[in-house]
Amino acid sequence: MGEESKKWVLTVTAQTPTNIAVIKYWGKRDENLILPINDSISVTLDPEHLCTTTSVAVSPSFDQDRMWLNGKEFSLAGGRYQRCLKEIRSRACDYVDEKKGIKITKKEWENLHVHIASYNNFPTAAGLASSAAGFACLVFALAKLMNVKDDLGTLSSIARQGSGSACRSLYGGFAKWIMGKNDNGSDSIAVQLADEKHWDDLVIVIAVVSSRQKETSSTTGMRDSVETSMLIQHRAKIVSEVVPKRIVEMEEAIKNRDFPSFSRLACADSNQFHAVCLDTLPPIFYMNDTSHRQALSAFSPS
Amino acid sequence: MGEESKKWVLTVTAQTPTNIAVIKYWGKRDENLILPINDSISVTLDPEHLCTTTSVAVSPSFDQDRMWLNGKEFSLAGGRYQRCLKEIRSRACDYVDEKKGIKITKKEWENLHVHIASYNNFPTAAGLASSAAGFACLVFALAKLMNVKDDLGTLSSIARQGSGSACRSLYGGFAKWIMGKNDNGSDSIAVQLADEKHWDDLVIVIAVVSSRQKETSSTTGMRDSVETSMLIQHRAKIVSEVVPKRIVEMEEAIKNRDFPSFSRLACADSNQFHAVCLDTLPPIFYMNDTSHRQALSAFSPS
Numbered sequence: 001m002g003e004e005s006k007k008w009v010l011t012v013t014a015q016t017p018t019n020i021a022v023i024k025y026w027g028k029r030d031e032n033l034i035l036p037i038n039d040s041i042s043v044t045l046d047p048e049h050l051c052t053t054t055s056v057a058v059s060p061s062f063d064q065d066r067m068w069l070n071g072k073e074f075s076l077a078g079g080r081y082q083r084c085l086k087e088i089r090s091r092a093c094d095y096v097d098e099k100k101g102i103k104i105t106k107k108e109w110e111n112l113h114v115h116i117a118s119y120n121n122f123p124t125a126a127g128l129a130s131s132a133a134g135f136a137c138l139v140f141a142l143a144k145l146m147n148v149k150d151d152l153g154t155l156s157s158i159a160r161q162g163s164g165s166a167c168r169s170l171y172g173g174f175a176k177w178i179m180g181k182n183d184n185g186s187d188s189i190a191v192q193l194a195d196e197k198h199w200d201d202l203v204i205v206i207a208v209v210s211s212r213q214k215e216t217s218s219t220t221g222m223r224d225s226v227e228t229s230m231l232i233q234h235r236a237k238i239v240s241e242v243v244p245k246r247i248v249e250m251e252e253a254i255k256n257r258d259f260p261s262f263s264r265l266a267c268a269d270s271n272q273f274h275a276v277c278l279d280t281l282p283p284i285f286y287m288n289d290t291s292h293r294q295a296l297s298a299f300s301p302s
Numbered sequence: 303m304g305e306e307s308k309k310w311v312l313t314v315t316a317q318t319p320t321n322i323a324v325i326k327y328w329g330k331r332d333e334n335l336i337l338p339i340n341d342s343i344s345v346t347l348d349p350e351h352l353c354t355t356t357s358v359a360v361s362p363s364f365d366q367d368r369m370w371l372n373g374k375e376f377s378l379a380g381g382r383y384q385r386c387l388k389e390i391r392s393r394a395c396d397y398v399d400e401k402k403g404i405k406i407t408k409k410e411w412e413n414l415h416v417h418i419a420s421y422n423n424f425p426t427a428a429g430l431a432s433s434a435a436g437f438a439c440l441v442f443a444l445a446k447l448m449n450v451k452d453d454l455g456t457l458s459s460i461a462r463q464g465s466g467s468a469c470r471s472l473y474g475g476f477a478k479w480i481m482g483k484n485d486n487g488s489d490s491i492a493v494q495l496a497d498e499k500h501w502d503d504l505v506i507v508i509a510v511v512s513s514r515q516k517e518t519s520s521t522t523g524m525r526d527s528v529e530t531s532m533l534i535q536h537r538a539k540i541v542s543e544v545v546p547k548r549i550v551e552m553e554e555a556i557k558n559r560d561f562p563s564f565s566r567l568a569c570a571d572s573n574q575f576h577a578v579c580l581d582t583l584p585p586i587f588y589m590n591d592t593s594h595r596q597a598l599s600a601f602s603p604s
Binding site for chain 1: 364395446532533535536537544570572574576577579580581584587590591594597598
């Protein structure tokens with residue numbers, strides 16, 4: 001390509017909502033591939049409210065991959081970003097825009113650099129799964145840009161390698177992350193249980209009980225839990241049937257739009273997740289006095 | 303006995319300290335006999351600081367059993383009080399005081415009534431084991447009064463039927479409540495691991511993080527946990543070795559005055575107990591934001 005042809009810029013913008021787990025993901029069996037120790041289920045929030053908007057651009061004039069998060073440049077050196085970029089690039093397909101005179105072959109994508117600009121319209125690292133929305137959006141936007149033809153299941157397994165719960169943010173409505181069994185993670189993907197129209201009078205209220213950033217990152221916290229909590233083993237083990245049983249009941253509750261069961265299971269599983277955090281050395285506290293009262297009031301007749 | 307002989311009153315006063323479990327008792331396998339689902343270990347506090355003082359009196363002029371707690375009359379109708387009174391009475395022995403001209407035969411104890419006055423010099427139902435000190439003191443004072451000749455092990459199994467952890471308050475220093483295996487509870491007794499001189503530079507600091515009475519009684523809380531918490535099963539099961547392993551390690555730490563191990567085990571077990579409370583439906587919160595910070599600082603290098 002000559003100097004003249006370096007002037008073009010190809011851009012794709014995507015928007016991805018965050019998701020709130022109702023059966024929690026907590027603990028990895030493989031840190032690098034981000035493979036979980038149990039299935040999880042989430043509700044995808046309405047992108048009108050909490051979402052990430054990511055624009056990805058490619059141009060022969062870009063000399064390196066770069067990223068800006070909420071307007072501030074952010075290093076892409078981390079393994080998780082590199083893995084997502086590599087996975088998407090390896091699936092890139094020929095792209096042709098005859099009107100603009102742009103043609104990028106599968107081979108050329110390997111040497112083209114991208115610029116990424118991502119915005120969250122909600123607080124980062126405050127328990128609202130900003131990394132889930134962020135990685136889901138990044139992977140989806142890059143896949144569109146590079147004309148990747150794989151299905152959402154495959155994209156979900158790539159987003160998973162950025163942030164575990166990101167795999168669930170590729171679907172609206174209700175999503176299930178199947179933990180999978182393969183060592184290479186190929187079957188650890190998210191699937192949609194029901195779309196956003198299935199239960200459209202279900203409303204999620206987010207109450208802000210603290211505006212401070214959480215003190216322990218999910219990555220560090222779940223690693224400590226897996227290494228030190230004796231209770232987490234029981235929670236996830238197939239033989240114990242704690243989470244596996246809840247997954248089955250939660251799928252049934254969603255299918256039947258059974259709010260009493262749905263809320264009972266979500267509260268019980270959330271409390272058990274916080275219990276495992278407390279059983280971790282050193283203990284992790286994601287609740288405070290205000291959320292304690294809220295958790296209790298969820299069980300009071302009203 | 304004539305009218306004249308009704309004038310005598312025989313009194314015994316005892317003082318019993320409270321105890322703080324370092325491997326927690328939480329959950330009964332028998333509600334009536336108060337038989338626990340796991341062994342527990344406690345440190346008995348210095349009676350100079352937190353203790354119950356109980357005076358028991360007997361007189362032919364008393365026409366019913368009565369009790370005053372902190373100066374206020376208190377019903378003895380509850381099954382726990384009745385069981386302790388009955389157990390002690392059944393073990394009463396002949397009593398003779400020639401100087402005062404009092405003679406009470408084993409048989410006569412059955413028809414004599416007692417008056418009980420008990421004082422706690424610390425808050426009741428605030429997590430400081432007031433019922434442990436109270437029942438230990440009651441049983442010990444009654445046993446002295448009625449000339450019971452059984453050993454402390456037997457008395458501990460009677461105190462246990464008043465309040466589980468009371469069995470540990472009959473000993474100074476470090477006590478272990480052996481859960482036992484028999485259905486009738488005969489082997490569910492407390493034993494002394496080491497006396498109060500064994501580790502005399504160990505100091506317990508009690509920090510008041512809330513002056514409010516706890517919202518869930520231990521009795522109700524542990525019943526709910528046993529019925530609803532899935533994690534508690536794992537905690538106590540012999541096969542899982544969580545508590546049994548900690549008991550062995552804690553006994554070793556006490557024997558060797560090994561403070562790093564002692565404090566690590568005590569903190570971990572306390573956090574796991576709180577984790578089980580959180581996993582209970584409805585969840586039980588015995589910690590607040592202040593105790594969270596204290597629990598965390600226990601793990602920080604200082």
